[in-house]
Amino acid sequence: MSTTAVNTPMREYRGRFAPSPSGPLHFGSLIAAVGSFLDAKANQGKWLVRIEDIDTTRVVSGASDDILHTLDAYGLYWDEPVIYQTQRHEQYQAIVDELISQNLVYACHCTRKEIKAIGGIYQGHCRYKNHALTDSALRLTQQFATSHYHDLIQGEVYVDSQLAKEDYLIKRSDGLFAYQLVVVADDIAQGITRVVRGADLLEPTARQLSLFKQLNKPAPEYAHLPLAVAKPGFKLSKQNYAPAIAKSNPKPALFDALRFLGLKPESSLLSLSTEQMLAWAVETYRLEHIPKVQEIQVSEDPNSPFCNFVTIEK
Structure with a gap:
């Protein structure tokens, strides 16, 4: 696959964030949202949102709307109508x-x-x-x-x-x-050219690549972000009761997400709006600056509103 430089325009770059509505967004899912958003915007591309509600046994009532309201609060605005798998x-x-x-x-x-x-x-x-x-x-x-x-x-x-x-x-x-099946079908239908998501999906990606070949469709590029974990091998997730990120005060969590992704923001950035913070991040973002590890341990700092990060080597 191509290793196109991050700020070189691709073939009509189309990226996406595809949460499952099994609960509210937490810091781990914010990393995936911000990472995919920045990569799309740094490549002058479109950023789409897809609600992966195909497994209705795991869907929590009201979670889809809550996720969209959270993205809104963080200035993460999508470029096309939201797709719901249950409608496909x-x-x-x-x-x-x-x-x-x-x-x-x-x-x-x-x-x-x-x-x-x-x-x-x-x-x-x-x-x-x-x-x-x-x-x-x-x-x-x-x-x-x-x-x-x-x-x-x-x-x-x-x-x-x-x-x-x-x-x-x-x-x-x-x-x-x-x-x-559905994730490949959706990526084909939405014309996705690059998938930026968590490293917990490294293994399923191999199967998805095989299905793109089977359906004779071009596969997107893949970029798997480090996972935010509470301890080695224990990712932050809805199933593990990771706390929801705040909608009323989004800037601290957004600031931490930018730090997690290797952008090294300074505290003065917190005086800006979320939209201004993201505009700075789009200009600063480089794919090659994201830590090339599968897990980063996240812990609260009792003396600070921000998190401590510890890289986990594998």
Whole structure:
């Protein structure tokens, strides 16, 4: 993939931030939002927001609106109408039907427990059993196994070759479309040229790259930001009850996000509005200044409104 310099205009740069509405934004998700926003704007591009609400079992009522209000409070304004995955079922099914017509999809009746018992990687047990496609989980026969790719921040990324070859789910037995399918379908539909997101998605990216190849569509570039973690291996997340960032006083958290991303803002920046802070950040931002690590530990400083950061080497 290309390693185009950050301030060199790309082919109609289109980036995105795609939160799941399972709770309010926390500092870890703010990093992804600010990082993707700055990269898009530094490349004179569009920044889009997509609500990844496809897994309705995890959706928290009111979270989508709360996320959008939070982005607004932080001056992170999107350039096109927000996309909601729950409004795109027909488009996802069309892709599944296309893959079925190519004899690349089969039904699977294996449970998670059964797969975990054999090491956690599915071995194709149902590939030739000809289970009915209705009321079954659907798997894609892997044609373009991807075990290595270049990331614009993390460098060369290698994925377990057995995992890369796995026939992964594209639709669950409960009828919900799988994340790997919908995220690729959405990136294609929105013309995304660069994905800037957290390093917890380094491994799924390999599968997504294989699906872009399967669908004969150009893949975006990828830049995976360091994860904000409470301790090594324990990322800040909604599932781990990370506190919501403040909407009423956004500047301290925004200032910390800029520090986290390697911009080295001075305290005088806090006298500006959030929009002015972001304008400064767009001018200052360089992709190469983002720490090339997968995790940075974040802790509150009892003597300061700002956080302490500790880089975790892997």
